[in-house]
Amino acid sequence: MAHGVVQVTNPSSSRWRRRTGEYGTVAAALEAAGDGDVLSVSPGTYRENLVIDQAVTLRCAEGPGTVRIAPASGVALTVRAAAGVHDLLVEGQDSTAAALLVEACAPELTGLRISTRSAVGLEVRDGARPTVRRCTVDNPAGLGISVLDEAGGLFEDCEVVSAGQSGVSVRGGGSPRLERCRVHHASGSGLSVTGEHSSIEALGCEIYEIHGTGVHLSQRASGHLTDCQVHRSTGDGVSLDTDAVLAMSDCDIHDIPENAVDLRARSVLTLTRSAVRRFGRNGLSVWDPGTRADANQCEIHDSTGDYPAVWVSDGAVAILDACRVHDVPDALFVLDRGSRADVVDSDFTQIRNTAVSVSDGANVQLDDCRIKEAATGAWFRDHGSGGTFAQVTIDDIATGVIVTKGADPALDRCTVTNATESGIYVSAEGRGTFTGCRVTGSKGYGFHVIDGCRSTLTRCRTERCARGGYEFAEPGPVTEGCTSDRTAEPEPAPAPVPMPAAPDRQPAAQSYGLLGGVPQQRPAEAETAVVPAARESDEVLGELDALVGLDSVKREVRTLIDMIAVGRRRQQAGLKAPSPRRHLVFTGSPGTGKTTVARLYGEILASLDVLERGHLVEVARVDLVGEHIGSTAIRTQEAFERARGGVLFIDEAYALAPEDAGRDFGREAIDTLVKLMEDHRDAVVVIVAGYTAEMERFLASNPGVASRFSRTITFGDYTSEELLSIVESQATEHEYRLGEDAGDALLKYFTALPKGPAFGNGRAARQTFEAMVERHAMRLAHVAEPTHDELQLLYPEDLPELP
Numbered sequence: 084m085a086h087g088v089v090q091v092t093n094p095s096s097s098r099w100r101r102r103t104g105e106y107g108t109v110a111a112a113l114e115a116a117g118d119g120d121v122l123s124v125s126p127g128t129y130r131e132n133l134v135i136d137q138a139v140t141l142r143c144a145e146g147p148g149t150v151r152i153a154p155a156s157g158v159a160l161t162v163r164a165a166a167g168v169h170d171l172l173v174e175g176q177d178s179t180a181a182a183l184l185v186e187a188c189a190p191e192l193t194g195l196r197i198s199t200r201s202a203v204g205l206e207v208r209d210g211a212r213p214t215v216r217r218c219t220v221d222n223p224a225g226l227g228i229s230v231l232d233e234a235g236g237l238f239e240d241c242e243v244v245s246a247g248q249s250g251v252s253v254r255g256g257g258s259p260r261l262e263r264c265r266v267h268h269a270s271g272s273g274l275s276v277t278g279e280h281s282s283i284e285a286l287g288c289e290i291y292e293i294h295g296t297g298v299h300l301s302q303r304a305s306g307h308l309t310d311c312q313v314h315r316s317t318g319d320g321v322s323l324d325t326d327a328v329l330a331m332s333d334c335d336i337h338d339i340p341e342n343a344v345d346l347r348a349r350s351v352l353t354l355t356r357s358a359v360r361r362f363g364r365n366g367l368s369v370w371d372p373g374t375r376a377d378a379n380q381c382e383i384h385d386s387t388g389d390y391p392a393v394w395v396s397d398g399a400v401a402i403l404d405a406c407r408v409h410d411v412p413d414a415l416f417v418l419d420r421g422s423r424a425d426v427v428d429s430d431f432t433q434i435r436n437t438a439v440s441v442s443d444g445a446n447v448q449l450d451d452c453r454i455k456e457a458a459t460g461a462w463f464r465d466h467g468s469g470g471t472f473a474q475v476t477i478d479d480i481a482t483g484v485i486v487t488k489g490a491d492p493a494l495d496r497c498t499v500t501n502a503t504e505s506g507i508y509v510s511a512e513g514r515g516t517f518t519g520c521r522v523t524g525s526k527g528y529g530f531h532v533i534d535g536c537r538s539t540l541t542r543c544r545t546e547r548c549a550r551g552g553y554e555f556a557e558p559g560p561v562t563e564g565c566t567s568d569r570t571a572e573p574e575p576a577p578a579p580v581p582m583p584a585a586p587d588r589q590p591a592a593q594s595y596g597l598l599g600g601v602p603q604q605r606p607a608e609a610e611t612a613v614v615p616a617a618r619e620s621d622e623v624l625g626e627l628d629a630l631v632g633l634d635s636v637k638r639e640v641r642t643l644i645d646m647i648a649v650g651r652r653r654q655q656a657g658l659k660a661p662s663p664r665r666h667l668v669f670t671g672s673p674g675t676g677k678t679t680v681a682r683l684y685g686e687i688l689a690s691l692d693v694l695e696r697g698h699l700v701e702v703a704r705v706d707l708v709g710e711h712i713g714s715t716a717i718r719t720q721e722a723f724e725r726a727r728g729g730v731l732f733i734d735e736a737y738a739l740a741p742e743d744a745g746r747d748f749g750r751e752a753i754d755t756l757v758k759l760m761e762d763h764r765d766a767v768v769v770i771v772a773g774y775t776a777e778m779e780r781f782l783a784s785n786p787g788v789a790s791r792f793s794r795t796i797t798f799g800d801y802t803s804e805e806l807l808s809i810v811e812s813q814a815t816e817h818e819y820r821l822g823e824d825a826g827d828a829l830l831k832y833f834t835a836l837p838k839g840p841a842f843g844n845g846r847a848a849r850q851t852f853e854a855m856v857e858r859h860a861m862r863l864a865h866v867a868e869p870t871h872d873e874l875q876l877l878y879p880e881d882l883p884e885l886p
Contacts, residue, residue: 090123090144091116109133109141109152124150124171133160135190140167147194148172158184159199162213167191175199178224181206185213185234192218200224204246207259208232215241223247227269230257233280238264249275250290253304256280267292272299273316276327279303291315297339300327300350307331314338320362323350330355337361340387342368346399349373356380363388366411372398372421382407389709391416395424395445402426409433413440414457420444420467432456436714438477441468441490449475456480460499463490463513472497482506483522486513486538493518500524505531506548509538509560517543528554529567540565623686630676639796640680644687651691665693666760666791668782669772671798677772678732680798685730688768695728695766702731704738707752715751723759723767731769737777753781753788760791801848803833809848810855819856820875828879835885854883 089112126149147170175182182199204220227243250266273290398421434457444467460477466489483499506522522529529545538560545552552567689697739749
């Protein structure tokens with residue numbers, strides 16, 4: 084003890100029972116005290132491990148914060164009776180123990196400040212039920228507050244200001260109630276509730292600045308949060324898994340970089356009158372059979388990422404009643420057989436992509452809902468996907484409803500207005516039953532059914548559709564009682580017309596992928612106006628031969644060209660021609676000329692009339708892979724279409740097949756690419772490029788990939804002599820010359836230059852030349868009248884320093 088005494092008083096109303104004593108330590112005073120006594124502790128620091136096992140009151144004699152309990156090790160303060168402890172500073176230094184421990188009792192703790200580096204700041208266990216008011220816990224080394232072993236208690240106006248693990252941890256059947264508490268700057272979860280019979284009730288609380296998940300319930304735990312805020316966590320805002328159950332009402336979950344709410348493994352969430360906003364991934368993410376989210380009168384909006392606002396997959400169920408979803412990339416994505424979403428009296432507005440997307444056998448039901456200002460109102464994507472739309476209005480969209488690849492929804496009394504493309508679009512064996520539906524003001528067709536899809540239209544109506552009320556391909560849908568403001572009966576097309584058609588078949592507002600399949604080609608005259616005349620093959624081969632090094636590459640390319648040329652001659656002679664695979668794999672380090680060779684290869688094939696144009700379209704993963712289901716196929720189709728008649732060059736193609744793919748959409752790009760290569764085998768040559776080992780993984784990612792690419796050409800690293808030749812070529816092109824000893828200096832420089840995995844080869848040579856030019860300019864800037872030679876010559880001193 085630093086100084087001071089402890090006075091023990093029994094404030095009984097009977098004078099003869101009143102007693103007073105002064106003790107030199109708190110422990111001695113506690114030993115002497117009995118139930119009902121008051122211990123007034125003088126200011127000071129007390130290095131004692133205190134145990135309160137009688138119903139006493141412990142307080143500071145001279146006001147809050149003047150008494151500090153700070154032992155060197157162990158539990159600083161243990162409470163085992165219905166005592167009152169007020170206004171102390173409690174400090175612990177034991178990483179294996181709690182700073183303040185409450186066991187099997189119901190004390191009252193008020194105004195405590197627990198500042199510690201212990202395993203736990205405040206631990207409540209063994210059925211204890213304390214009342215804790217206006218206490219703060221600062222424990223950057225461990226848990227803030229831990230409630231376990233069927234303990235509980237009431238925590239009012241308390242604050243966890245930092246925690247090295249979870250801010251509040253509940254397990255082992257614990258069940259605390261938090262009112263107007265704040266938990267922040269925790270390095271685990273803000274609130275963590277784990278285990279059967281463990282629960283938490285929070286009212287008016289705030290959880291923020293959490294380095295992890297804001298609120299996490301698991302292993303059959305339960306909770307009820309009312310009027311709470313969860314924000315600024317680095318992980319998910321609210322996470323439930325393994326049969327957890329949580330009810331949230333009047334809550335605000337915002338500024339979350341990951342999922343605002345994530346449910347898995349049979350967990351159940353009821354969300355009422357709550358807001359979910361400014362989230363980086365999904366606003367509401369629901370996974371796995373038996374998992375269910377029920378949102379009522381909620382608002383989900385202002386996504387900061389590129390993911391659907393509501394994601395339902397793997398057999399989960401989501402119910403939205405009287406909800407608003409707006410200002411998001413996609414509103415509702417439901418995928419996988421057994422997954423379901425039921426939406427009633429809800430609004431989806433200002434959706435950048437698709438409002439409702441259904442795929443992989445999932446099912447949705449929308450009743451009396453409104454979709455407005457979206458690229459696509461609803462998209463039923465594939466076989467087994469379907470559901471029911473009843474009295475749904477879809478307004479101000481590009482395409483109202485898309486049905487593709489065998490999907491079969493039912494739309495009853497739905498309305499589509501002001502579509503910039505088609506109101507209802509069905510293709511690729513899509514079906515659908517449309518009863519009493521109405522399309523008004525479409526700039527495309529009202530109902531556009533292609534590929535002979537057998538949809539059923541009953542008592543449907545179109546009005547003011549710019550390109551016609553109905554456009555069908557034979558044999559077409561089954562219709563009954565359908566009308567239009569232009570004709571009393573639907574007008575079937577005279578004959579099936581393929582999608583890449585004449586210019587007048589273009590959508591009013593071009594939006595590739597909304598109509599499925601490969602985007603339409605531009606008119607031929609628009610392309611020929613900008614395509615330069617093809618060079619002769621000898622001229623292009625001469626440019627290939629002029630490239631520095633790459634001898635083995637040149638031999639491989641010439642072999643391919645010779646096989647193609649001889650094959651054409653054999654065909655002309657009436658003989659069977661070999662069919663060499665034209666798609667190639669380029670392997671090797673960066674900067675070895677892969678893109679240049681791909682460009683020349685395309686030109687050579689065009690000169691031989693193997694390709695129509697021979698132009699090069701270079702793409703990478705970012706150009707092919709979208710952020711959600713379906714967008715990847717669209718991007719890949721668009722890239723393939725741009726390359727039609729030429730070469731599609733995919734750099735670092737192995738990035739489409741990462742080692743830990745999980746639900747990565749790169750595989751969708753590969754699958755789409757393989758199919759396009761088969762369906763349009765004569766239209767595009769595909770070249771994939773990347774590091775040798777990584778490309779082996781890419782080729783093994785899909786059974787069809789290796790068969791499409793039967794020839795691999797390896798680009799070796801440039802030698803120092805070849806790098807010198809590249810610099811000399813650059814110098815000649817830019818009217819510079821290498822001065823005396825500059826060539827030898829460059830050879831030594833390139834030999835000593837570190838050549839790790841990121842070494843740029845030809846790029847390194849060009850960068851070296853550019854650096855020499857810069858240093859040459861700095862050297863001559865101070866020469867008053869440099870000679871003509873001085874303005875051209877580069878010397879060893881112009882070389883940059885080795886990295």
